[in-house]
Amino acid sequence: MPAGQQPRNPAPTVDVVIFDPARGVVLVERKNPPPGWALPGGFVDYGESCEAAALREAREETGLDIVLIGLVGVYSDPARDPRGHTMSVVYAAQALEPARLQAGDDAANAAFHQLDALPPLAFDHGRIVRDFMSGLARLRP
Template identity: 40%
Template sequence: MRTSAIFLTVDTVILKLIGKDYHILLIQRRNNPFKDFWSLPGGFVDENEDLEIAAKRELFEETCVKIENLEQLKAFGKPFRDPRSHMVTVAFLGFVLEETIAIAADDAKDVKWISVNNLPELAFDHDEIINFALTKVKDL
């Protein structure tokens, strides 16, 4: 039996309502893979770290945004979703107030609030994660 490492990551879909449109918090990646592409804030889960705590930590490290409430959405684990290795990500959804400010930090080159109706080309499978999250928002 052949075994290979599978890595665990978290990604956060953070939304705020501006007028009648939801805007999503995206980071521009500083490093490869997908250097300079836009992506969801997220990263690797540390050993012995709770998933939601990891999601909040990664969000804060990359965007300086603190959030209290996150809802776990779904795990995304298609092989080759990340060119580095087999990565499984657990996606979380959260909402912030319109006045919430984000500042690029850590491995984020830039950060922006972008209308969900005008998304750029995204890294990894983050378009799939965002689309799934938006179906949940419509259900609210």
Template identity: 40%
Template sequence: MYTYKYPRPALTVDAIVLKEESHELLLIQRGIEPFMGKWALPGGFVEMDELLMDACKRELQEETGLEIPELTQFKTADKVDRDPRGRTISVLFYGYVPENAIVQGGDDAASANWFPLDQLPELAFDHAELIAEFVEQILK
């Protein structure tokens, strides 16, 4: 194990998953703190031996039951105060699923559900800002 003079940020991944036609957005309801009970994008921490894409697919499957063969990298979220647990940088990916995709909350997600983009619940972390950027840059 290495010892470094400088602290290192945590690295996470988040998934923006939409139904192909209706563009309903997949969110999970957090089952743990911080923001327990609030809705968020599915995602989580990257393991030491994982590629970012693989981490995103794993977290998505663990939290929602979805397996998506193809995701596209959208952006890196690096706002300093985006996570109350400490300095956390997230790489966001996006993908599409058929209209009949079924999801179920698992792992640390109390539940998972689809929401119209214009009727999103209150969101955890900076996810409302990130979704707004995605809509503006990718869907418009």
């Protein structure tokens, strides 16, 4: 790479599918562009692990402390975020105290939504939730 040139890499992000069998999945209504409902998530800070970023973003946007229970996948389509190329590591999680759900940080609203009654989702979060649901279906007898 030529001297003084910055590398052009996708920005690392995390998203979290916080799932409760009785309540559904947690979605946040975004305050900032792009508008719409989305999974809690955001950018990984320098020096921070993806797992720590997932815990932090979930707490900041939903008020929930969570336990990560698995990896849903890695999503890196250059068009997944209209603001620029991002690469998201997506975790499945459970809330320790689901009743404490409240919008925070850059979320205008936060709520559980049943998997069969989701609003239109921002980014590629519809695909992520479908992938998560496929994983659930494989676990059920």
